[in-house]
Amino acid sequence: MLLGVGVLGSAYKGEIKYLQIIDESGNADDSLFPRDLADPKVIEMYKAMMLARAIDTKILSLQRQGRTATYAPGLGEEAVQIGSAMAMRKEDIFVPAFRQGGVYLVRGLPMEVLLLYWMGYEEGNIIPKEVNGFPMAVPVSTQMPHSAGIAFAQMYKSRDVAVVSYVGDGGTSEGDFYEALNFAGVWKAPLVAIIQNNQWAISVPRSKQSAARTLAQKAIAAGINAVQVDGNDVVAVYSAVRDAIENSKKGPTLIECVTYRIGMHTTSDDPTKYRSDSEVEEWKGKDPILRIKAYLSKRGAWDDTKEKALVEEQAKTVDDMVEKAEAFKPDPKNIFEHVYGSVSETLKKEMNEAEASYFWQGEI
Amino acid sequence: MMLANMVTAINNALELLLRENEEVVLLGEDIGKDGGVFRVTEGLFDKFGERRVIDTPLAESGIIGTAIGMALSGLRPIPEIQFAGFMYLGFSQLVNHAARYRSRTRATRTVPMVVRTPVSGGVRSLEHHSESPEALYSHAGGLVVLEPSNPYDAKGLLIKAGRGGDPVLFLEPTRLYRLFKQEIPEEAYEVPIGKANILSEGEDLTIITYGTMIPVVKDVVEKRKLSAEVVDLRTINPLDNETIVESAKKTGRVLVVHEAPRSFGVGAEVAAVIAEEAMFELQAPVIRVGAPSMPYPFPGYEKYYVPNEKKISDAVSRLLSL
Numbered sequence: 001m002l003l004g005v006g007v008l009g010s011a012y013k014g015e016i017k018y019l020q021i022i023d024e025s026g027n028a029d030d031s032l033f034p035r036d037l038a039d040p041k042v043i044e045m046y047k048a049m050m051l052a053r054a055i056d057t058k059i060l061s062l063q064r065q066g067r068t069a070t071y072a073p074g075l076g077e078e079a080v081q082i083g084s085a086m087a088m089r090k091e092d093i094f095v096p097a098f099r100q101g102g103v104y105l106v107r108g109l110p111m112e113v114l115l116l117y118w119m120g121y122e123e124g125n126i127i128p129k130e131v132n133g134f135p136m137a138v139p140v141s142t143q144m145p146h147s148a149g150i151a152f153a154q155m156y157k158s159r160d161v162a163v164v165s166y167v168g169d170g171g172t173s174e175g176d177f178y179e180a181l182n183f184a185g186v187w188k189a190p191l192v193a194i195i196q197n198n199q200w201a202i203s204v205p206r207s208k209q210s211a212a213r214t215l216a217q218k219a220i221a222a223g224i225n226a227v228q229v230d231g232n233d234v235v236a237v238y239s240a241v242r243d244a245i246e247n248s249k250k251g252p253t254l255i256e257c258v259t260y261r262i263g264m265h266t267t268s269d270d271p272t273k274y275r276s277d278s279e280v281e282e283w284k285g286k287d288p289i290l291r292i293k294a295y296l297s298k299r300g301a302w303d304d305t306k307e308k309a310l311v312e313e314q315a316k317t318v319d320d321m322v323e324k325a326e327a328f329k330p331d332p333k334n335i336f337e338h339v340y341g342s343v344s345e346t347l348k349k350e351m352n353e354a355e356a357s358y359f360w361q362g363e364i
Numbered sequence: 365m366m367l368a369n370m371v372t373a374i375n376n377a378l379e380l381l382l383r384e385n386e387e388v389v390l391l392g393e394d395i396g397k398d399g400g401v402f403r404v405t406e407g408l409f410d411k412f413g414e415r416r417v418i419d420t421p422l423a424e425s426g427i428i429g430t431a432i433g434m435a436l437s438g439l440r441p442i443p444e445i446q447f448a449g450f451m452y453l454g455f456s457q458l459v460n461h462a463a464r465y466r467s468r469t470r471a472t473r474t475v476p477m478v479v480r481t482p483v484s485g486g487v488r489s490l491e492h493h494s495e496s497p498e499a500l501y502s503h504a505g506g507l508v509v510l511e512p513s514n515p516y517d518a519k520g521l522l523i524k525a526g527r528g529g530d531p532v533l534f535l536e537p538t539r540l541y542r543l544f545k546q547e548i549p550e551e552a553y554e555v556p557i558g559k560a561n562i563l564s565e566g567e568d569l570t571i572i573t574y575g576t577m578i579p580v581v582k583d584v585v586e587k588r589k590l591s592a593e594v595v596d597l598r599t600i601n602p603l604d605n606e607t608i609v610e611s612a613k614k615t616g617r618v619l620v621v622h623e624a625p626r627s628f629g630v631g632a633e634v635a636a637v638i639a640e641e642a643m644f645e646l647q648a649p650v651i652r653v654g655a656p657s658m659p660y661p662f663p664g665y666e667k668y669y670v671p672n673e674k675k676i677s678d679a680v681s682r683l684l685s686l
């Protein structure tokens with residue numbers, strides 16, 4: 001028999017499943033609905049999504065008044081953030097990109113800390129221990145290898161802890177993304193990597209980011225589990241993340257959540273330059289908040305009176321956040337004191353010079 | 365002549381390069397339809413199409429690495445990295461390949477490529493958007509590093525770089541992008557690489573600087589009515605040693621000013637060149653002004669970080685008193 005002659009066999013065949021539990025009009029598929037998810041918890045999800053949106057709206061208006069630096073809102077992407085965060089156990093650790101304000105919220109970060117970040121202070125990166133989360137990562141996808149390393153450390157220390165990391169659709173093009181999945185796969189580390197696919201990376205559409213039909217299928221090359229989820233269905237996100245966390249002892253999972261960036265990329269961006277209003281309008285019709293509200297209303301678990309009370313209460317919460325954050329007084333010493341474990345001679349000298357020059361006002 | 369700020373000057377240079385040479389291609393994140401996050405490539409996508417003005421996937425190593433491949437194959441890529449802070453993701457391609465290709469192949473293969481990227485701070489940007497990494501890349505060797513401070517130089521240097529044969533980093537200070545306008549020629553012209561620009565002649569001291577610090581230094585000189593020779597380096601690597609040394613010999617007192625951290629920076633190199641070539645003609649030691657020796661802070665703290673008029677003026681006083 002001649003070597004190399006024969007019929008081509010199949011070396012590998014992959015498939016990516018798609019999960020939706022509540023459809024766009026708010027009807028649930030009971031066969032898929034997570035059994036542990038009773039109305040009170042769904043209401044909690046709804047409230048958190050509403051609060052995330054109220055915070056976004058507030059910070060956007062602060063930004064326009066010059067009271068924050070550039071801001072990246074998560075409008076329309078609340079289901080991914082809230083569903084995944086609610087699925088985490090207290091001890092699970094999250095590793096965000098920069099559009100996961102709702103995750104911080106659910107995990108208990110005092111919201112004024114988040115606002116301090118956007119106001120332009122490192123103090124906004126002081127995440128209390130019990131939140132079990134890391135600061136934002138601005139260089140796209142660079143947090144992904146960390147999350148694989150953090151997952152390795154949990155395994156190493158024999159902790160029953162899963163690590164949930166976030167990356168955008170654009171972020172899946174970076175080398176760091178692939179390297180992270182590959183390491184996690186080789187190590188069978190307890191990692192749940194979530195792609196918050198909002199269809200856009202600033203002006204670059206999903207179709208120009210990758211020729212792959214789904215982003216979830218990038219997991220196949222790393223030999224890890226994957227699923228694509230309707231990212232505007234908070235229950236589907238919750239369910240997929242919860243399952244992945246349960247499975248994390250056996251190895252990592254990649255979850256692609258298909259959602260949409262309703263707002264601008266950041267406040268420095270003008271999306272009318274590169275996308276059509278009709279596309280945005282179409283997605284507004286799939287609003288994740290309206291969907292879960294429709295579900296709850298149909299069940300008689302939510303009504304206008306409750307809604308009105310919620311909106312009023314959350315407005316107060318948001319004002320309180322602003323008041324606390326704006327009370328913060330930056331001290332220039334803060335930037336010198338933590339560069340190294342101890343302040344170097346050079347930095348001491350520079351700190352003294354800074355005091356002389358930076359508090360100066362008026363003429364030279 | 366045309367009235368241009370730095371954004372329009374660079375845009376115009378890119379257009380002229382695209383027009384004069386079919387081999388020129390632009391690639392980067394959001395440079396096409398969006399016209400770049402600073403609008404530097406505005407209109408070029410419409411004029412030259414997606415074949416020559418390419419919106420890439422989000423991957424800096426990919427952008428620089430593929431640009432190197434294009435350059436090795438007869439094209440003249442001009443990649444844009446959205447912010448200098450994200451060029452670190454392509455650092456390996458720049459230092460391991462772009463910087464060495466010519467030398468390690470004994471000039472049988474070259475990388476004619478101009479990597480454009482915005483640098484420096486002072487505009488309240490988020491983390492990683494305000495880097496001043498010129499010393500890092502200059503230290504690598506093999507990479508030409510340019511940093512214009514005005515529209516005229518920006519256009520002329522970019523055209524010179526785009527027609528040349530070496531890998532060039534073209535650093536664009538965001539703070540200067542729209543700070544002022546200048547009359548510049550409409551047609552293509554070149555500003556020489558490796559040649560500093562003496563902005564003002566003076567007798568009492570020399571201030572060597574570049575990029576974002578130019579307007580701040582100018583203000584200090586004007587307000588204090590100093591007789592200062594202000595040298596705009598324009599090219600960081602290769603450094604114009606001749607102009608630096610001549611001016612140092614002439615005034616005998618030298619201040620070097622940059623926004624990048626003082627330690628291990630361009631100022632150290634300039635001071636060393638002067639120490640080696642003009643030590644005995646100095647009246648005082650060379651003094652450096654730079655940011656504190658640490659990464660760029662969050663925007664709420666940048667006013668305590670970026671050198672200001674007072675810091676520069678105090679250094680001038682010290683230098684003149686020595």
Ligand SMILES: Cc1ncc(C[n+]2csc(CCOP(=O)(O)OP(=O)(O)O)c2C)c(N)n1
Nearest residue numbers: 099138139140168169170171200201202450
């Ligand atoms: C390494 C790197 N390159 C470029 C940027 C500039 N930038 C910030 S966000 C962004 C797009 C990110 O898209 P995606 O990953 O889909 O996340 P999204 O913003 O949509 O949440 C870009 C190009 C960056 N922050 N980091």
Ligand SMILES: [Mg+2]
Nearest residue numbers: 168169200201
């Ligand atoms: Mg995106």
